[in-house]
Amino acid sequence: MYRSHHCGQLRTSNINEEVTLSGWVQKSRDKGFVIWVDLRDRYGITQLIFDADRTPEAMVSMAKSLGREFVIQVTGTVIERSSKNPNLETGDIEILVSKLTVLNEAIVPPFTIEDQTDGGEELRMKYRYLDIRRNPVKNNLIFRHKVTQEVRSFLSSQDFIEVETPYLIKSTPEGARDFVVPSRMNEGQFYALPQSPQTFKQLLMVGGMDKYFQIVKCFRDEDLRADRQPEFTQIDCEMAFVEQEDILNIFEGLTRHLIKSIHGKELSSFPRMTYDDALKTYGNDKPDIRFGMQFGELNAVAQHKDFGVFNAAELVVGIAVPGGNSFTRKEIDGIINWLKRPQIGALGMIYSRCNDDGTYKSSVDKFYDQDDLGQWAKITGANPGDLVCVLSGPTDKVRAQLSALRMELAERLGLRDPKEFAPLWVTDFPLLEWDEDSKRYHAMHHPFTAPKPDQIKLLDTDPGAVKANAYDLVLNGNEIGGGSIRIHDKATQALMFDHLGFTPEEAKEQFGFLMNAFEYGAPPHGGLAFGLDRLVAILGGQETIRDFIAFPKNNSGRDVMIDAPSAIDETQLKELHLKVNLK
Known part of the structure; x- marks a missing residue:
C-alpha cells in the first residue's frame, strides 16, 4: 500500500x-x-x-x-x-x-513548481508534465472534467445517446483544409481527420437515433491564430423531428445547467439578435453584451457640413464611452495610436467630450456646432461625463475597427467581469458568402445548412440575400456554439451543391453516400456543436483555451514537448507510397 x-x-x-x-x-x-x-x-x-x-x-x-x-x-x-x-x-x-x-529521485526542474512560477510559456509547454503539477493547470484540468461530467449528465437526462463516430474519414473540399492520413493498404489514397462529425451525425438521424451527442476531437489544418488549436474538442449534438426553437430551448437549458451547477448562478434571459442587427449594433456577430457602448450610426447628422472625411465615408458610426470625458488628451492620443496599429488599420478617430454642464467639446469644433454634437450624443446614448468616439470609412471595415475599440475600452474600464455571464443567440445568418478569389459562393457554415423555408426560391435569383436556418450561441463576446437546421431531402441538397459550384458528378463523388441516405426516409433534423475548450475557459473566468488543455500546441501548431510534427523514417515513407523532397 x-x-x-x-x-x-x-x-x-x-x-x-x-x-x-x-x-x-x-x-x-x-x-x-x-x-x-x-x-x-x-x-x-x-x-x-x-x-x-x-x-x-x-x-x-x-x-x-x-x-x-x-x-x-x-x-x-x-x-x-x-x-x-x-x-x-x-x-x-x-x-x-x-x-x-x-x-x-528527480533532477532540479527547469522552473519552480509553484502557483507563481518563473517559467515562461514556451518552457512550461516543453515540460508540460511538470507544469501540470502546478495548481493553476491542475485545477483547470479538474475543472474541465467537472464541466464535461455536467454536460454528459444533462444531455443524458434529456434522452441523448452518446455515439462515437469515425476519425478516419473521406476528405472533402469544403471548409478548412483537412489533415490527411495516407493509407498503406490502398496506394495513393488518403483518409482525412474529421473537421466535425457532421455527415455522420446526420446519418445517425437517418438511422433513427433521434438524439445524439458526442464529446469529440476535431481537426483543422488552417492558419493558426493566437488562441486556436489545430485539434480541438466539440460537444457535438443532433436531434430529429425538431425546428430551430426546439434546439435553442434544449441548449439554453444546457447552458443554464452548467452555470447553475458550476457557479450557482441563475441566468435570467437569453436575448436573441439577428446577424444583421449584431453587425449594425456591435460591429461583429459575437457581441459581448455585458456592457453597453452600442453603435450609433451618424451619417444623417454628420454628413451635412463641410467635413470631407465624413462626407466621403460610406458609414460614420460612434460609441459613447461611459466616464470617458475624464480621459486626458494624452490618453485619447494613446487610443488613436492604438487604432492606427496595423492590426486595426484605422486612419484616425474623431471624438466629442460630453461635459457635465451639458455642453460639448470636440476635435472637429470647426465644422460642428453644439446642436450637431448634441445629436451625436443622443444617437450614441451618451450622458454628461461620457466621451463619444467616432470612426468613418467603408461599412464592413469601420464596423470591425469600432468593434475592436469597443472591446479594448471595455477591458481598460473593467467592464468585462469574468464572473458575469451574458448569453446571446445570434440568428438568421447569410446562407452563402461570396469569395472574390474563387469568384463563387461558399457556404457560410457548411453545405448541409438549410435555407429559411420561405427563401429557397431566392437561390436562383439572389443567392447572396438568402438567410440560413442557422444560429450561434454567444457567451461574453465569444462564440461557444453554433448549428443549424439541416437539409434533409435530396432535391434541396442537390440544389445547394449546384449553387456552391459542384457539378452533379462532383457532388456524387464527395457526398453520394449522404444523398443516397436521404432517399431512405430522412427525418427533419438539426443540431449544434459547442466548442468545449472555449466554453470551459469562459466558465473558468478566462479566455485563453490553452490553459484548459492538457497537452496543447503552440502558436505554430507544434507540440514542443514531443517535438511534433517531425520527419518519419524513409522505410515508413516507402510503405506509405510517399516521396518527400526536402530541400
Missing part, C-alpha cells in the same frame, strides 16, 4: 493515527535538529517533520538528502502543529515521520 490517505485529507480528527502518504517533495527546510518537508500530491500538501529527538537517525539523514520533486513514501503519526498554517487545509497538523522511502 503506497498510501492510506492523500496529502489534502488529514485534519485534527486524525491526530495520533499512523498514516502512510506518497507524493512529491514541494520544498524542505533544514534547521539542523529538525527538518520540515512539504509533501504534495494532486489533493494538497501535508507537512512532514523529521525531529532528531523523535525520528530514527537514519530517517533524518535521508531527509537531509531530499531534493525538490523527489517522489517519496512516508509512514508516521499525525500530530498537532505548533505553528499552524491557515492557508493550508492540512495546516493544523503534521506527520512525525518514522519511515521514509525514496520511490524516485
Whole structure:
C-alpha cells in the first residue's frame, strides 16, 4: 500500500493515527535538529517533520538528502502543529515521520513548481508534465472534467445517446483544409481527420437515433491564430423531428445547467439578435453584451457640413464611452495610436467630450456646432461625463475597427467581469458568402445548412440575400456554439451543391453516400456543436483555451514537448507510397 490517505485529507480528527502518504517533495527546510518537508500530491500538501529527538537517525539523514520533486513514501503519526498554517487545509497538523522511502529521485526542474512560477510559456509547454503539477493547470484540468461530467449528465437526462463516430474519414473540399492520413493498404489514397462529425451525425438521424451527442476531437489544418488549436474538442449534438426553437430551448437549458451547477448562478434571459442587427449594433456577430457602448450610426447628422472625411465615408458610426470625458488628451492620443496599429488599420478617430454642464467639446469644433454634437450624443446614448468616439470609412471595415475599440475600452474600464455571464443567440445568418478569389459562393457554415423555408426560391435569383436556418450561441463576446437546421431531402441538397459550384458528378463523388441516405426516409433534423475548450475557459473566468488543455500546441501548431510534427523514417515513407523532397 503506497498510501492510506492523500496529502489534502488529514485534519485534527486524525491526530495520533499512523498514516502512510506518497507524493512529491514541494520544498524542505533544514534547521539542523529538525527538518520540515512539504509533501504534495494532486489533493494538497501535508507537512512532514523529521525531529532528531523523535525520528530514527537514519530517517533524518535521508531527509537531509531530499531534493525538490523527489517522489517519496512516508509512514508516521499525525500530530498537532505548533505553528499552524491557515492557508493550508492540512495546516493544523503534521506527520512525525518514522519511515521514509525514496520511490524516485528527480533532477532540479527547469522552473519552480509553484502557483507563481518563473517559467515562461514556451518552457512550461516543453515540460508540460511538470507544469501540470502546478495548481493553476491542475485545477483547470479538474475543472474541465467537472464541466464535461455536467454536460454528459444533462444531455443524458434529456434522452441523448452518446455515439462515437469515425476519425478516419473521406476528405472533402469544403471548409478548412483537412489533415490527411495516407493509407498503406490502398496506394495513393488518403483518409482525412474529421473537421466535425457532421455527415455522420446526420446519418445517425437517418438511422433513427433521434438524439445524439458526442464529446469529440476535431481537426483543422488552417492558419493558426493566437488562441486556436489545430485539434480541438466539440460537444457535438443532433436531434430529429425538431425546428430551430426546439434546439435553442434544449441548449439554453444546457447552458443554464452548467452555470447553475458550476457557479450557482441563475441566468435570467437569453436575448436573441439577428446577424444583421449584431453587425449594425456591435460591429461583429459575437457581441459581448455585458456592457453597453452600442453603435450609433451618424451619417444623417454628420454628413451635412463641410467635413470631407465624413462626407466621403460610406458609414460614420460612434460609441459613447461611459466616464470617458475624464480621459486626458494624452490618453485619447494613446487610443488613436492604438487604432492606427496595423492590426486595426484605422486612419484616425474623431471624438466629442460630453461635459457635465451639458455642453460639448470636440476635435472637429470647426465644422460642428453644439446642436450637431448634441445629436451625436443622443444617437450614441451618451450622458454628461461620457466621451463619444467616432470612426468613418467603408461599412464592413469601420464596423470591425469600432468593434475592436469597443472591446479594448471595455477591458481598460473593467467592464468585462469574468464572473458575469451574458448569453446571446445570434440568428438568421447569410446562407452563402461570396469569395472574390474563387469568384463563387461558399457556404457560410457548411453545405448541409438549410435555407429559411420561405427563401429557397431566392437561390436562383439572389443567392447572396438568402438567410440560413442557422444560429450561434454567444457567451461574453465569444462564440461557444453554433448549428443549424439541416437539409434533409435530396432535391434541396442537390440544389445547394449546384449553387456552391459542384457539378452533379462532383457532388456524387464527395457526398453520394449522404444523398443516397436521404432517399431512405430522412427525418427533419438539426443540431449544434459547442466548442468545449472555449466554453470551459469562459466558465473558468478566462479566455485563453490553452490553459484548459492538457497537452496543447503552440502558436505554430507544434507540440514542443514531443517535438511534433517531425520527419518519419524513409522505410515508413516507402510503405506509405510517399516521396518527400526536402530541400
